[in-house]
Structures are given as structure tokens and as C-alpha cells.
Amino acid sequence: MSGRDLFCQPRRIRRGAALTLVFASVLVAGAATGSFDTPGRKTDPPPARTAQAGHQEDVADAAAEAVADGKSPVEAAERAVSRSGDRWGAVYSQGEYEEFEEALDGQYTGVGLWARRERDGRIEVTRVQSGSPAQAAGIREGDRLRSVDGHHVDGRPVTEVVSLLRGDATGADAGTTVDLGLQRGTRAWSETLRRARLSTDSVSVRQLPGGATVIKVAAFTKGSGDRVRTAVAAPSSDAGIVLDLRGNSGGLVTEAVTAASAFLDGGLVATYDVNGDQRALHADPGGDTTRPLVALVDGGTMSAAELLTGGLQDRGRAVVVGSRTFGKGSVQMPSRLPGGSVAELTVGHYRTPSGRTVDDRGITPDLEVEEGALERAETVLSGLGDPP
The missing domain is CATH 2.30.42.10 (PDZ domain)
Known part of the structure; x- marks a missing residue:
């Protein structure tokens, strides 16, 4: 795979431009209340057949029929996903999905x-x-x-x-x-x-000449949230922090929530729905709530990075500087198909703490800047030219 804007991305997402907001194994790890079906996990069927569940069954049936007929289950599932109208849906062969998970491990x-x-x-x-x-x-x-x-x-x-x-x-x-x-x-x-x-070098830290700390997060792979927390906790000047999320195409939601915990003393980061069931993501207590913080974003800021940005903005913890983010606020879940392939289908959407939807809208910065965003971030941190 070739880099992080291009990496961990569903091969066949409809707009071909963003990383899936990955909840695979996320909620199972305890990031939020409830659990999702993951490949190989058995749960009782829901009492009613939701539209999302219907699409999942259609895709599974298409793959099963293809296997029985000696045809490609991946191609059959792809056609079923295309018919469903799920623009973020994707189908992986078993090997492709293993590579996908490996990429989220940072390799x-x-x-x-x-x-x-x-x-x-x-x-x-x-x-x-x-x-x-x-x-x-x-x-x-x-x-x-x-x-x-x-x-x-x-x-x-x-x-x-x-x-x-x-x-x-x-x-x-x-x-x-x-x-x-x-x-x-x-x-x-x-x-x-x-x-x-x-x-993958998903988190890098550097000091600006004026003393501000820049924490660049290229993607939320495993361990990146803790690396953000470590960087925030390290001794440094009081000049503030620039959290650079430009070009961050998303990743694991748990890692984005862990990163939010570096700057918040507990509380809500985002809400989301899965097949109509409303749930919430909360930060851990004990984060640094005093140092000035600017979040840098652009049109390449997507998915889990938008979830983090919206949480910090709505909580009044960060001034967001840059350009409007991409606008991917949907939740995908994987399911194992006959033949060993995996389908990732949209099961819900998330919202910021104030209830704003992100899908197709993105996050609007507090201070919109096309050029020289880092320099403007430094100005904001220094208390000069704060946005109105």
C-alpha cells in the first residue's frame, strides 16, 4: 500500500476519496456501549429487518449463489452492493481484508x-x-x-x-x-x-520556533491515540498545541476518541446510530484542558478525524483553522460472506456533541484559511488575531 491518504481505504467506495470510518473491532474493545457484529461472531437476529440488514442479507445471498454456481463471490457481492446504493460499501477478498486490518495495525x-x-x-x-x-x-x-x-x-x-x-x-x-x-x-x-x-509514522511531533508544539496525525492506526496523549503530556512550553489533522483520512474510532481524551476531562465526543440504536462515545477524564489548542483541517480531513474535530470544536476546547473538511460521517461494519470475502456496509451515522451531522457537510472551521494555515494557527495561539 502506498501511504496514508491512500491507505486502509475500501477498494471500491463510491466516491473513491476517503477512508472508511472503521468500527470493526472498535466497539468490541469497549469504546462505547453495545457491540456490533464482527466476522465470525454470532448474535441473535434483530426483531425487525432493517433496510441495512436487508442490504446485508442481499449481499450475502448473492455471494452464496455465486459460490454454489462456481462463480466469483466477490464480484457477485460487489454487484449487490452497487445495487444497494451504498456509496461507502465495499467488498474485500479474504486476503484484501487481512491487508486492510494489517494496515490499521500500522504496517x-x-x-x-x-x-x-x-x-x-x-x-x-x-x-x-x-x-x-x-x-x-x-x-x-x-x-x-x-x-x-x-x-x-x-x-x-x-x-x-x-x-x-x-x-x-x-x-x-x-x-x-x-x-x-x-x-x-x-x-x-x-x-x-x-x-x-x-x-506507518502516523503521529509526529515537532516544536515551532515560537514554542508551540505541532502534533501531526496522519491517520488513526492502532496506538496513535496514545501517542497523541504522550505528546500532550510531555514537558514543553506554554505556547500551545497545534493538532494538525490536514490530510488525515480517518481510521479507528477508538484511537480518535483516545486522542480526544488528551484534551478533554471526560465527556461526550460524538453520538452515533447503528440501525436506529443511538449510542455515544466519551472521552476519558484527566486530559489537558488548559493549554491553548488549534486544530488544523482541510478537505482531506475525513471520517474519524472529523469526529475528533467536531468533538473538540463543540466542546469549546479547540479553535478550528483551515478549510471545510471532507464530510464523511457514516459508520461501516464488516460481515463475513460465503467464500471467505468480507462486505463492509453502512449501518449508521455519527453526530457531533451539539447534534450536527457531518455526512456530506463536513466541519466548517472557526477561521477559514486556504493558505498559510499553520502561520495563522500560531497567531491564534499567541492571542493575536483570534477569530471573531
């Missing part, structure tokens, strides 16, 4: 690129992982990715670009090569990179 095979699709269809590099093949080749943030192994990527869903970069069609492993067509300004060139087994 992936790729070249170390974070990328996203711009509104005009261009695929742009948003981050290069330190120590990765991409960094060794001199690829930089802002470079345009034009092709992968001869396949032009303009206009393709990001998830398809992921598949090409990882070599899914050929079962490519670490050590295999991939040819990239790149552009920087007027210069166009090609690079041949060798895929490697990489660990």
Missing part, C-alpha cells in the same frame, strides 16, 4: 507515498514517508503522480491508484518494482521504485 507494503485526488482529477502527493523508497527517489510533497506501471491515473478513484501502487493484480510483494510517472512544475520524469515493508 503496509508500498513505496511510502501519501496522495489524494484533487477536484480536477489530478493525483497529487501530499506526504512522503521518511526512510521510504519514495523519499530515497527524491519525490516530494506537491508532485503530481501521472501514471503507475504505464497506467494513467488522472481521474481514477484513489482506491484504484492504491491497487496499482501495491501491485494487487499481480500479487506483488516487498521487493517488487513499480514504475511511476511524475511531474513537478514543467518537469516530467519517471522513477522505478522497489516496494518495501513499511511502518
Whole structure:
């Protein structure tokens, strides 16, 4: 897999641009009241057949029929998901889902690129992982990715670009090569990179010259919430904290809630519904509620990162600076299908503590800034130019 805007993403999500808000194994771990069905877990059937349950049954039936007929259960399930109109629905083969879960553990095979699709269809590099093949080749943030192994990527869903970069069609492993067509300004060139087994550097911390601490969270993989808490608890100046969630395409909800606990003394982070059942996510007590905090966001801030942003904003804990976030506030749950594949289907939506919905709307910053957002964040932290 190739970087974190591109990573852990359902291969076939309808808009091809965002990371699933993953509750797989999240609520089972105790992040909220209640539990969800997970692959292999048996529970009593619900008293009534909800629309979501109906879609799940339809997908399972399609896969079962395909297995019986000697056809591809994955393709049959994909067609059923498409008919359901679930734009965030996705179907994985057993191997793909294992890779998905592995990615949430912070491991992936790729070249170390974070990328996203711009509104005009261009695929742009948003981050290069330190120590990765991409960094060794001199690829930089802002470079345009034009092709992968001869396949032009303009206009393709990001998830398809992921598949090409990882070599899914050929079962490519670490050590295999991939040819990239790149552009920087007027210069166009090609690079041949060798895929490697990489660990995601999902949380990084640095100090600005003025004393503020910047905590950059690229994604909410396992352990990232605790790393945020550790960074907040570390001795530092009183200049404040910039929580940089730009380009964060989401991840595990438990980790986002743990990160919220670094800044809150308990209380509500978000509510959500699953098949009509209302539930809540709460922060742990004991977080730092005094240091000035700015949350930086942009159009690449998605899913679990939006959940965290909305919670901090509604609780009055952070000033949100940047541009409107992506707007993915739906909840997906996985279910095992006949043949071993896994379907991830939408089962509900979440809201911020004040009751705002995020899906299709995103989070509007307190201070909207397109350029120089980090500099404006420093100004806000210093008490100069606070937003009205």
C-alpha cells in the first residue's frame, strides 16, 4: 500500500476519496456501549429487518449463489452492493481484508507515498514517508503522480491508484518494482521504485520556533491515540498545541476518541446510530484542558478525524483553522460472506456533541484559511488575531 491518504481505504467506495470510518473491532474493545457484529461472531437476529440488514442479507445471498454456481463471490457481492446504493460499501477478498486490518495495525507494503485526488482529477502527493523508497527517489510533497506501471491515473478513484501502487493484480510483494510517472512544475520524469515493508509514522511531533508544539496525525492506526496523549503530556512550553489533522483520512474510532481524551476531562465526543440504536462515545477524564489548542483541517480531513474535530470544536476546547473538511460521517461494519470475502456496509451515522451531522457537510472551521494555515494557527495561539 502506498501511504496514508491512500491507505486502509475500501477498494471500491463510491466516491473513491476517503477512508472508511472503521468500527470493526472498535466497539468490541469497549469504546462505547453495545457491540456490533464482527466476522465470525454470532448474535441473535434483530426483531425487525432493517433496510441495512436487508442490504446485508442481499449481499450475502448473492455471494452464496455465486459460490454454489462456481462463480466469483466477490464480484457477485460487489454487484449487490452497487445495487444497494451504498456509496461507502465495499467488498474485500479474504486476503484484501487481512491487508486492510494489517494496515490499521500500522504496517503496509508500498513505496511510502501519501496522495489524494484533487477536484480536477489530478493525483497529487501530499506526504512522503521518511526512510521510504519514495523519499530515497527524491519525490516530494506537491508532485503530481501521472501514471503507475504505464497506467494513467488522472481521474481514477484513489482506491484504484492504491491497487496499482501495491501491485494487487499481480500479487506483488516487498521487493517488487513499480514504475511511476511524475511531474513537478514543467518537469516530467519517471522513477522505478522497489516496494518495501513499511511502518506507518502516523503521529509526529515537532516544536515551532515560537514554542508551540505541532502534533501531526496522519491517520488513526492502532496506538496513535496514545501517542497523541504522550505528546500532550510531555514537558514543553506554554505556547500551545497545534493538532494538525490536514490530510488525515480517518481510521479507528477508538484511537480518535483516545486522542480526544488528551484534551478533554471526560465527556461526550460524538453520538452515533447503528440501525436506529443511538449510542455515544466519551472521552476519558484527566486530559489537558488548559493549554491553548488549534486544530488544523482541510478537505482531506475525513471520517474519524472529523469526529475528533467536531468533538473538540463543540466542546469549546479547540479553535478550528483551515478549510471545510471532507464530510464523511457514516459508520461501516464488516460481515463475513460465503467464500471467505468480507462486505463492509453502512449501518449508521455519527453526530457531533451539539447534534450536527457531518455526512456530506463536513466541519466548517472557526477561521477559514486556504493558505498559510499553520502561520495563522500560531497567531491564534499567541492571542493575536483570534477569530471573531
